[in-house]
Amino acid sequence: MKKIRLYPSGREVDCADGDTVLHALEKAGYALPNNCRAGACGECKVRVREGQFDQGMVLDMALSQDERKQGYGLMCMAKPLSEDLVIEWGTEDAKPKLFAPRENVSFVVTDKVMRTPRIVELTLMPLGQPLRFWPGQYVQLGGGRVGIPDRSYSIANAPRADGAIVLQVAKADDGATSVWIHDELKVGDLVRLSGPYGTFIGDPAVNTPVLCLAAGSGLAPILSLADAALRRGYAAPVALVFSARTKDDVYDSGLMAYWQMKYRNFRFIPTLTREQAPGLQHGRVPEILPKLFPDLSAHSVFAAGSPEFVDACVAAAKALGAQDGLIHTEGFFAQDPIAVAG
Numbered sequence: 001m002k003k004i005r006l007y008p009s010g011r012e013v014d015c016a017d018g019d020t021v022l023h024a025l026e027k028a029g030y031a032l033p034n035n036c037r038a039g040a041c042g043e044c045k046v047r048v049r050e051g052q053f054d055q056g057m058v059l060d061m062a063l064s065q066d067e068r069k070q071g072y073g074l075m076c077m078a079k080p081l082s083e084d085l086v087i088e089w090g091t092e093d094a095k096p097k098l099f100a101p102r103e104n105v106s107f108v109v110t111d112k113v114m115r116t117p118r119i120v121e122l123t124l125m126p127l128g129q130p131l132r133f134w135p136g137q138y139v140q141l142g143g144g145r146v147g148i149p150d151r152s153y154s155i156a157n158a159p160r161a162d163g164a165i166v167l168q169v170a171k172a173d174d175g176a177t178s179v180w181i182h183d184e185l186k187v188g189d190l191v192r193l194s195g196p197y198g199t200f201i202g203d204p205a206v207n208t209p210v211l212c213l214a215a216g217s218g219l220a221p222i223l224s225l226a227d228a229a230l231r232r233g234y235a236a237p238v239a240l241v242f243s244a245r246t247k248d249d250v251y252d253s254g255l256m257a258y259w260q261m262k263y264r265n266f267r268f269i270p271t272l273t274r275e276q277a278p279g280l281q282h283g284r285v286p287e288i289l290p291k292l293f294p295d296l297s298a299h300s301v302f303a304a305g306s307p308e309f310v311d312a313c314v315a316a317a318k319a320l321g322a323q324d325g326l327i328h329t330e331g332f333f334a335q336d337p338i339a340v341a342g
Helices: 021-027 065-069 176-183 216-231 253-262 285-292 307-319
Strands: 002-007 012-015 045-050 072-074 084-088 102-116 119-126 138-143 148-154 165-170 190-197 210-215 238-244 266-272 300-305 327-331
Touching: 002 021, 012 021, 065 072, 119 176, 138 165, 138 176, 148 165, 148 176, 148 216, 165 176, 165 216, 210 216, 210 307, 216 238, 216 253, 216 300, 238 285, 253 266, 266 285, 285 307, 300 307, 307 327
Parallel strands: 002 084, 210 238, 210 300, 238 266, 300 327
Antiparallel strands: 002 012, 045 072, 045 084, 102 119, 102 190, 119 165, 138 148, 138 190
16 A cells, blocks of 8 residues: 655555556545546646656656656556655645545436437446436446456536436547447446546636537537536526537437527537538637637636547637636547557
């Protein structure tokens, strides 16, 4: 057992042999930002003040050689080697606020529906105690018994009393787990989830207009966040701009129509990138954003989708005045070799 000490708070966290720093912090209820858990996004980068650690395999674009020399590391892959590891992460943001993740929690697949030609939706019901999560978080799912690796998928629903978890999985032709989910996993099968993970969560104390930007299965965490906010009576305007290639790729349009009728402050704006259709926007989100929202200086912005989509949306939002502190992102990386939501 190693010890992780947070600087400057001085708080200490136990780290079991073989655990990453991120995993140890999460087990203790700390919310260190992270998106990929595979050394690719750089969200969990912190400076290590004292102690030795095994960084593991990470991408140079997420942790440069200069940053390594300065003592920075990616905590999603870092494993302590010394008895004590002191990291610079102990401010007010480090107060415990997340639910501790659980591993291998049993669920049964109770429904499986194709939402688009490449996105399938799973409804999973817990056999025992439900997983507690914040809207916007993700879980890991795989077929360990048949050699299918665990991958991360965003939860698409707000927390429910029955503990149901809904996942929307895009099929990647070279992604073993998504292919298994699409082609082999059946209604009635037993699966095991681990989680929840991630910090793509809204701050209940914020009461700004909200702009959500999503592409493909990036809609999943946005649905969870919007569902929870609307149910709790969020009064400020909430707009969801959803990017799809064709009209067939626009899914959950019935739910969107219901929300628009039930919640007068909610607006759904689909946009198509490869065809045009009456009543729908045409073009990529960064291109149409200025005419839809010319001033984002007072908005909270949530963006989820591929890293390229998220980066482009963030750049466009900042050009329209969006503030760094009110921008939240969730990048969906490819499954192989990196394991992140999608």
